[in-house]
Amino acid sequence: MTGASTRVVVVGAGLAGLIAARDVAASGAEVTVLEARDRVGGRMRGVPMSSGVVADGGAAYLGRQHTELLQLVDDHRLDLVSTGMSGESTFLIDDQRTTTASRVPPLDAVALGDLFDRLEDLVETVRPNAPWLTPDADRLDRLSAQRWLVDGIARPDAHTFFPLFLGEMMAADPAAISVLHMAFYLRSGGGLRYLNAFEGGAQQWRIDGGAHLLAEELAEQLGDRVHVNQPVAAIDQDHHGVVVRCVTDTAHRQSEFRADRVIVAVPPLLAQRIDFRPGLSTPRATTATGRGCAIKVHLGYRSPIWREGGLSGWSVSTSGPLLSTVDDSPSDESAGVLTGFVTGAAASAFSALSPAGQRDAALAHVARLFPQLPPPDTCSITDWITEKYSRGCYAALFGPGDWLRLGPTLTEPHGRIHWAGTETSLEYFGLMEGAIRSGRRAAAEVIDAADATTDSSKVLVR
Ligand SMILES: Cc1cc2nc3c(=O)[nH]c(=O)nc-3n(C[C@H](O)[C@H](O)[C@H](O)COP(=O)(O)OP(=O)(O)OC[C@H]3O[C@@H](n4cnc5c(N)ncnc54)[C@H](O)[C@@H]3O)c2cc1C
Incomplete structure (x- = not known):
């Protein structure tokens, strides 16, 4: 159990943020959840x-x-x-x-079989716990999924089926994602056949x-710890703590929340828009990072x-x-x-x-x-395309170069700031399951950090 004096702010009341808040609250810490929308649940x-x-x-x-x-x-x-x-x-x-x-659509069965075989071979090569260390990662991360298809597969029906398949699986245009992202996503979600099956x-x-009931139940348990209509615009930190600043959309009113640790549980393109002081040493998203449509x-x-x-x-x-x-x-x-x-x-x-x-x-x-x-x-x-506070559905799409640039520091805390959200989960990335696992991981990090602080202060007091 952490000391009751530890204060944690969670940014975003989607599934990841609510689960993180639930776990942190259960450890005895004081939790505040700040949600930009007027409702909880995010992409649910x-x-x-x-x-x-x-x-x-x-x-x-x-x-x-x-x-x-x-x-x-x-x-x-x-x-x-x-x-x-x-x-x-x-x-x-x-x-x-x-x-x-x-x-299966009535297309050339040989073409579809060949496409699936090649995708499965590709998916097998991915390092699920570190996609950026996949053999040939550099080339696979630079190549778009569309180029991979055009260069490697001749049969016309495979070309007809491929965008439908990626649209359904990932809400992705094949030109917008790297081959490494496609292969990682399919691997992370349990493999091609599992992801594709009913x-x-x-x-x-x-x-x-409805799935949103889960978010509503979690928010109800958290009670008045959850604050809606609080879009976070800036997060400042120093050795003493963190200040989280919200600017409301309508009245341009500002509010401030102080904390010892913060969990940012928003999609990467939205995390990238928050003004962090000191600034991030590696970005949360790049110009290649796309929105699932x-x-x-x-x-x-x-x-x-x-x-x-x-x-x-x-x-x-x-x-x-x-x-x-x-x-x-x-x-x-x-x-x-x-x-x-x-x-x-x-x-x-x-x-x-x-x-x-x-x-x-x-x-x-x-x-x-x-x-x-x-x-x-x-x-x-x-x-969902026009949703200001989602920017990518089902999930963000890692474009060419993103996995090598963003992957290694996806979950690395920035001082007192920790990261959650389905796009930070190497397991079931982009899915509700990934969101929950990311929230649990981020909460555990914060609880460990608070325990470490409490232990070292005990040593100092003695
Ligand atoms: C159409 C669609 C279909 C899907 N189908 C499935 C499916 O069948 N199965 C499945 O498992 N997954 C599916 N998903 C994906 C799933 O919804 C997500 O993986 C999951 O809900 C992500 O949760 P999250 O908490 O990581 O992010 P989010 O749900 O996006 O939560 C982030 C929260 O942060 C808030 N926020 C953003 N910016 C700020 C800010 N600056 N300050 C404060 N708050 C902020 C947002 O309003 C949001 O509430 C689908 C998604 C969509 C849109």
């Missing part, structure tokens, strides 16, 4: 549908390997819902609609009622009516906006919820449309995918 967010069902506007899926997340779900007595996948898949390949029992994979379940479209129906026609609701299209759809209906079938994913380059184009234009484009697409369905009763769109 509930979207109320008119049926009373709440859909996941941000993070949704989890699998058996996500042990910390499963423990948290259990601790808070939340339930899991299996992702609905029984029935035929629907494909819209070059505007040709087909339905089949297979989950049954037995990373998309096996959702949290009943994801927009979710939720289509609401009276029930999952596609199931009546033997369809699973799972679809893949080779052109946007809805590159894939998933059946996210509640388990009691009291409503039908089809989630459309707009990712990668398609998301940037979609985000530029007006709200009416986005809705029209989404409804036109779903009518081509499922012509037998009536128009949905509701259509809600969660556009």
